[in-house]
Each structure stands twice: as structure tokens, then as C-alpha cells.
Amino acid sequence: MVHCYVHIPFCRERCSYCDFFLVTRRELQPRFFTALREETAARRAELAGKSVRSIHFGGGTPSLVEPRFLADWLHQLDRLAHVSGDAEITLEANPEDLSDRRLSELAAIGVNRLSIGIQSFCSRKLQALGRAHDGMTARQVVRHARKMFSNISIDLICGAEHESPGEWEGDLAAACSFDLPHVSVYMLTVEPGTMLARDLRNRRREVPGQDEQAAFYLMAADRLSASGFEHYEVSNFGRKGFFSRYNMGCWQREPYLGFGPSAHSLITRGTHEVRRANARSLTGYLRTPSESVEFIEELTEEAVISERVFLSLRLQAGLRLDELRSLHTVFPEHLLEEFRRRGWVEVRSSGELRLTSRGYLFADFIAQELLPG
Ligand code: SF4
The missing domain is CATH 1.10.10 (Arc Repressor Mutant, subunit A)
Structure with a gap:
């Protein structure tokens, strides 16, 4: 048994607070998927005879890419391993990509769980976070996606610039109003090297301090628990039967294989466990996909x-x-x-x-x- 992750490193623009590995050169997509197929083929021995329980397309913004590329990779995976009939196939998506047509295309290629980067239902806050969508789009997208997918998660962020407890309460109330099966809550973190870190250093921006962030987090825990969600992991709230299978697999240290630049794997070799990290370089990945590795180490x-x-x-x-x-x-x-x-x-x-x-x-x-x- 194994779980699979694919890192799709493309975004329209880099959000000010984000330090994930990504590029904005979307014209590289066809070359990226050629490289992805090459890496997957080169790692066929790790897949042979395995039953794939979950697949997670993360990023970056996987909803930005043509679904046919994802479909080709899914077919390749199914040839090299066995993708179980009930495998959870999650795609991380941004609201601005989720037209009704795109939702149908994703369902048609086998995606059965969406993790939508809503972040907030409040336009002011979304603007402060530098996101491309507004509050109305957030609501519309959740409503439409809900009609086509029963398994949906949304991400919410607390602690944006000038965020008040009332504004956060509004986000939580909106999230609860859609009867969703899963919500992830993140506190805005200031990562070194990001635009946000620079703006804070130069005093161009201010964000709520640690105590206010903690209060927001505890508000979320109370509000979501009162609405029937189980707080099953630090940042994750789910209804019974809807906990993220891929994430649970990783947290419970089941074997997982990560493909694409910056992806990590946990591989079992006999009685040993091996961690592999692909390098954070798209140039290197496109040149030699299966050798673009930062480290492979046996865990002590x-x-x-x-x-x-x-x-x-x-x-x-x-x-x-x-x-x-x-x-x-x-x-x-x-x-x-x-x-x-x-x-x-x-x-x-x-x-x-x-x-x-x-x-x-x-x-x-x-x-x-x-x-x-
Ligand atoms: S859309 Fe997501 S992955 Fe892309 S830059 Fe923004 S936060 Fe980072």
C-alpha cells in the first residue's frame, strides 16, 4: 500500500506570505509533465505491486493546469501500480480556476476530493492577503463545487492585516453555513524571505501578534467543534469519514511517494525507512527529472x-x-x-x-x- 503526492509548481503570481516551491512561468507546463512522466517511469520499482490508496495533487496551484495532463499521469500511475477503485484523489484548487466546466473536467478524470484555497469569504481580507478572488467568488465557487463533489475541504487563514475578531467570526460562520465535510485553518505565518516578511521589517504592514493569532485559532476550534467537526489534527477539522486520507497516511507514517520538484517520500525498504526529498529546482527537474534529488537518507x-x-x-x-x-x-x-x-x-x-x-x-x-x- 502507498500514497502518492505530485507537486505541481505553477502559480499565477506568488502570494506575499508564501514560501512554497513554485514558478510563475506557466508556459513550462508541457515540459513539466513530460519530466513528471519520466520521473514516474524511472521510479517504477517503488510502485510495482503497490496498491495506491490516495493521490494528492498539491502545489503551487494544480487547478491551473490542463486536466488532460493530470489524466495522462493518472493513467501512467495505474499502469505502474494499482490505483484502488476507492482511492481518494485530491486536487488543491484556487477559486478563480473553478469554472463549472473545469469542475466537470476534474470530476471526469477521477478527482473525487477538492481542497479549495478559499482563505476567506471577506473581500477586504482577501485583498490584504493579495489573493486573486473576492468574497462573492469564494461563496459562489463553494456552492457550485458542492453540487458536483461530496468531498470538499476549504482552507481558511486567520491573522491577516487589520483582521478583527468579528471578521474572523464571519469567515467561520460562512464556512459552517455550507455544510462542508472538511475545513483546514492556518494562522498566517511570516516565513523568512517572503514579501510579507520584508514589508513587516520595513514597517509597511502590520499583522496581528501571536496572542491575537492564538485567540483566532481557539475561536475556530470552538466554532467548528460546535458545528460537528472533529479537530483531528492541529490545523484540520473534519466530519467522520472525511478526514484527509493522504494527510492521515503521512502523519501516521505510512509509505508515500512524492513526485515533482520539492516533493518528499517515505519509502520502506525491508525493515528500514528511507526519506527522499526532490530538489527545489524546476530547471534541474526538467533537465534530469529522476536525478534532481536533494537527499535520500536512511532514517535512524x-x-x-x-x-x-x-x-x-x-x-x-x-x-x-x-x-x-x-x-x-x-x-x-x-x-x-x-x-x-x-x-x-x-x-x-x-x-x-x-x-x-x-x-x-x-x-x-x-x-x-x-x-x-
Ligand atoms: S496560490 Fe497558494 S501556492 Fe500559489 S503563491 Fe499563493 S499561497 Fe502560494
């Missing part, structure tokens, strides 16, 4: 344990406390007690340690503290 036992603890604590399911204790010669009970006292963690009667919504704000810190030194 410590690395596997660390990944498992970090990832499990980000999930609602949590991690068995006895398993965590068994990693230590002397377990730091006082830290666990302190985290409990602060309302960051809880231990279920079934024995799992899990973070609360407040604890998710400190997920990496808590995991780091509870790992053996």
Missing part, C-alpha cells in the same frame, strides 16, 4: 521515534502514554503534570496522551520536551 531509529512522537501528538488520536514512557530511562512526570495543569494535554482512560486545542498551539514544544534527551 532515533529519527523514526522522533517523527512518530512529533506527528502523533499533532493528531486527535494522540500517542499511548506507556509507549512514550518506555522511551525514557526516567520519564519527566513533572513536565507532563505541568502541561496538564496548563490545560495543554489530557490522558484518556484508554491510555492515550493527547493535546487539547490549546495544547495544539504548543505542539512542537510539548513533543520536544517529552522526547528523551
